[in-house]
Amino acid sequence: MDRLTSWERRTSVALLAIGVVFLLSWAIPVLVPNLPTAADTALWYLQVITWALFTADYLIRVTLAPRRLRFLVRNIPSLLVVLLPLLRPLWLLRALLLLHVIADRIRLPLRLRAVVYVSGTALFLCMVGSIAVLDVERDNGNIKTIGDAIWWSLTTMTTVGYGDRFPITAEGRLVASGLMIAGIALAGVVTAAIASWFVERFERTAALDRRTEAGLAQVAAELTETRKALADLAHTHNMLRDELATLTARLNS
Amino acid sequence: MDRLTSWERRTSVALLAIGVVFLLSWAIPVLVPNLPTAADTALWYLQVITWALFTADYLIRVTLAPRRLRFLVRNIPSLLVVLLPLLRPLWLLRALLLLHVIADRIRLPLRLRAVVYVSGTALFLCMVGSIAVLDVERDNGNIKTIGDAIWWSLTTMTTVGYGDRFPITAEGRLVASGLMIAGIALAGVVTAAIASWFVERFERTAALDRRTEAGLAQVAAELTETRKALADLAHTHNMLRDELATLTARLNS
Amino acid sequence: MDRLTSWERRTSVALLAIGVVFLLSWAIPVLVPNLPTAADTALWYLQVITWALFTADYLIRVTLAPRRLRFLVRNIPSLLVVLLPLLRPLWLLRALLLLHVIADRIRLPLRLRAVVYVSGTALFLCMVGSIAVLDVERDNGNIKTIGDAIWWSLTTMTTVGYGDRFPITAEGRLVASGLMIAGIALAGVVTAAIASWFVERFERTAALDRRTEAGLAQVAAELTETRKALADLAHTHNMLRDELATLTARLNS
Amino acid sequence: MDRLTSWERRTSVALLAIGVVFLLSWAIPVLVPNLPTAADTALWYLQVITWALFTADYLIRVTLAPRRLRFLVRNIPSLLVVLLPLLRPLWLLRALLLLHVIADRIRLPLRLRAVVYVSGTALFLCMVGSIAVLDVERDNGNIKTIGDAIWWSLTTMTTVGYGDRFPITAEGRLVASGLMIAGIALAGVVTAAIASWFVERFERTAALDRRTEAGLAQVAAELTETRKALADLAHTHNMLRDELATLTARLNS
Secondary structure, three states, rough: OOOOHHHHHHHHHHHHHHHHHHHHHHHHHHOOOOOOHHHHHHHHHHHHHHHHHHHHHHHHHHOOOOOHHHHHOOHHHHHHHHHOOHHHHHHHHHHHEEEEEEHHOOOOOOOHHHHHHHHHHHHHHHHHHHHHHHHHHOOOOOOOOHHHHHHHHHHHHHOOOOOOOOOOOOOHHHHHHHHHHHHHHHHHHHHHHHHHHHHHHHHHHHHHHHHHHHHHHHHHHHHHHHHHHHHHHHHHHHHHHHHHHHHHHHHHH | HHHHHHHHHHHHHHHHHHHHHHHHHHHHHHOOOOOOOHHHHHHHHHHHHHHHHHHHHHHHHHHOOOOHHHHHHHOHHHHHHHOOOOHHHHHHHHHHHHHHHHHHOOOOOHHHHHHHHHHHHHHHHHHHHHHHHHHHHHOOOOOOOHHHHHHHHHHHHHHOOOOOOOOOOOOHHHHHHHHHHHHHHHHHHHHHHHHHHHHHHHHHHHOOHHHHHHHHEEEEEHHHHHHHHHHHHHHHHHHHHHHHHHHHHHHOO | HHHHHHHHHHHHHHHHHHHHHHHHHHHHHHHHHOOHHHHHHHHHHHHHHHHHHHHHHHHHHHOOOOOOOHHHOHHHHHHHHOOOOHHHHHHHHHHHHHHHHHHHOOOOOHHHHHHHHHHHHHHHHHHHHHHHHHHHHHHOOOOHHHHHHHHHHHHHHHHOOOOOOOOOHHHHHHHHHHHHHHHHHHHHHHHHHHHHHHHHHHHHHOOHHHHHHHHHHHHHHHHHHHHHHHHHHHHHHHHHHHHHHHHHHHHHH | OOHHHHHHHHHHHHHHHHHHHHHHEEEEHHHHHOOHHHHHHHHHHHHHHHHHHHHHHHHHHHHHHHOOOHHHHHOHHHHHHHOOOOOOHHHHHHHEEEEEHHHHOOOOHHHHHHHHHHHHHHHHHHHHHHHHHHHHOOOOOOOOOOHHHHHHHHHHHOOOOOOOOOOOHHHHHHHHHHHHHHHHHHHHHHHHHHHHHHHHHHHHHHHHHHHHHHHHHHHHHHHHHHHHHHHHHHHHHHHHHHHHHHHHHHHHH
16 A cells, blocks of 8 residues: 555545535535624635645645656546635545545445445535535526525436526536536436346346356266266276186186 | 234235325315315315324334334334325335235236336326325416326426426425436336346347356367277277286186 | 237238328328318328228227237227327337338347337337327417427427427327337437447456356366376276286296 | 558548548637638638538548448438538548547557547537537527537536527527437446446356356266266276286285
């Protein structure tokens, strides 16, 4: 285990905590519009601090990475999250992914894990998407309350898209794009999990192909013949033994 | 079989009957708005009685459960159905699930059973969803008749979502969420069933992998060599026998 | 082959021809609204005649069926098509299905056949759905031209559902339901065909399971040991032969 | 390798370059509406020249094809692209497909390649679809800016279809149809890739069917018996050898 992995494991819980703090400091001003100025400023400072911590973590990871260039290429999402304010809530997703490394030790069956991940990711994206869209759409658009925002997120992720609520700002549409694509991918995972379950069930009962069976039957037949050959050999042997007995009898007499 | 399972089996038909009565006592006042007050009151009492019966059944099951805590955790949906009036029509779903235990004995092929379940669940959810949404949306929203409600349910479950009808109350949106997610899951089951059928068909004709065939061919080749070795042994034997025959001849002469 | 199957085979081409005539006699008055009265009446008579022929075919099939009750149960859709005017265009679908029996002899690969069927069915349903919805919605709804109707069919079957066009009559909504469900099923078939292709590709390269390989390796190892045992036996044999040679030498001397 | 394939390989890079030039000469006037007349005319000439080059390439390929009729049938899309101005941007897709022949040598794992192709195709179609729909809808419809057009493309390809933007011209609806069908197919590929991944994972752990195991166990059992037979034979042998030793001893004495 190299130093980067070791660092990532040791910081995963802390990062998750910081992620939750960041999410709260970002979500509360959006959800409670008439916050007293003092609280608003405090939350803003908290947001800046958590962002600084995330950036520091990213820089430390760059330093620790054994192959720096490959690390940079593979962690373009992390860089984008550091640089773009809109993507920042996705930090929490990374923190959750790190926890997954730990959770791996509790060996849940793969399909149940898929269900847990899909439900968790869907809920998280719906929540974050709702807050994000409310933040950018409240002033101009037709998404004015958190209830509307959650409802819109749901109709978007399920690709229902009634059209009673929809984003009109560029940022809102960006959030929507993410939710749409995530929704399709999550629906795909659900379908795929059911399909693989069906396939497995049918495989187990429909059993193996005739060709293998034929191959095995051929092997068994050949073995039977081998044993017949051995029996013939044993018969020859017995005859030999009888002849030797006769010989001995003759020599004795 | 423990006492809980025995209780659940014995009560399943009764529970289904109560579920149907509950559904009717809940649906009729929604579908027939101008019901005479007497009938309305009667139906309301019926609803209360069926609810009481369901609650009693739940409490009895809690008492009978061998591991009470695990029962409570696994039956959180049942608890929610008992506590939340909006979820109450889903009792019937549980009753149907119980019937499935009995239906299991008639061994329908898995894929046909999937089709029957999907169609049945889709129909049931569409029906219950339509009535539920009509109940909460009639006074404020744009879903005013049962025709509109069924149409809206269909466009929601298939994720078409024209947007000519949509819920505006929180309860209506909750019903909609359920229908959307159920719709995606049901479409996933349909796709998965077709996919597994395709996979099975192709498996059967495309046959087994070359590696197994190669492995079996290797086994067969090795067996052929074994038999060749046995033939050689038999040859040596015959020579031995000839030599013994010569020896015997010499001794006789 | 019983008499029913023989009848269905012999009439399939005629039935397809009648189906096309029926479709034209039903579609032309919808597509060309200001038809001269004479042509309109002629087409109406044509429609009645083709309907009579279909009904006659159904009755003959009922008579020919070896197990009449089972035939009635399995052909409920046919009965519905005979009884309900709205479903009548689906006769053509049955006629197409009959052609499929003939087409079966040209052995197209299963997946290509799936693609051909899905595309064909989608096109046919879109066409018939557009004409049907135009017929019932033209006077009241917002689907006024065949262009609008085709556009609406497409947005419905793909579950996009913009909501710029939608049916408002009960008949139009019934047509819409059919298109939605057909669209989901067809998308499911497409997804399933791709999935099975992927599975097949990966199966072929990912090869067989380690357990089979282990099993085969065990068989091979056991065979190697068998051969070693045979070699030992041959060695003992040779020693026996040497001893006999010595014995012969002694006797000779 | 026949002359047609050789020509297609040698021209693929040039064709891609011409495709890019064509795309730019077609996209720039749409994206920058108030272009100076000189630039507009220059781009129009560029468009004509690239179209002439594509047509020349098509005619050369027709000439080189070994079986001309089969080539014409299989390349109906190419012919349509040459004849119909609306489909012309799809030339680039063909050029990309040719590059794929080269890219085939870099052996990416099949599933990763599927992801790259789906993402690439989705992005390309979204981009081309947005420009095409903006071109035909700007004057009459409700898609007035490239931002609206991209947003509409996304909501169409993901089948969300809010209905805040939709095409109203026949050409725009044709573009929409292409995007819808492409969107469903791409979502199908994503689902299928995940499903095949699941299936593969489960196959590897769930292992082979009991029947094969049973077959192999039978083979192993039969081999064990073969070895027991050989051991018996060896025992008889040893007895024979002892008897011969006795015989020799007798003769010596």
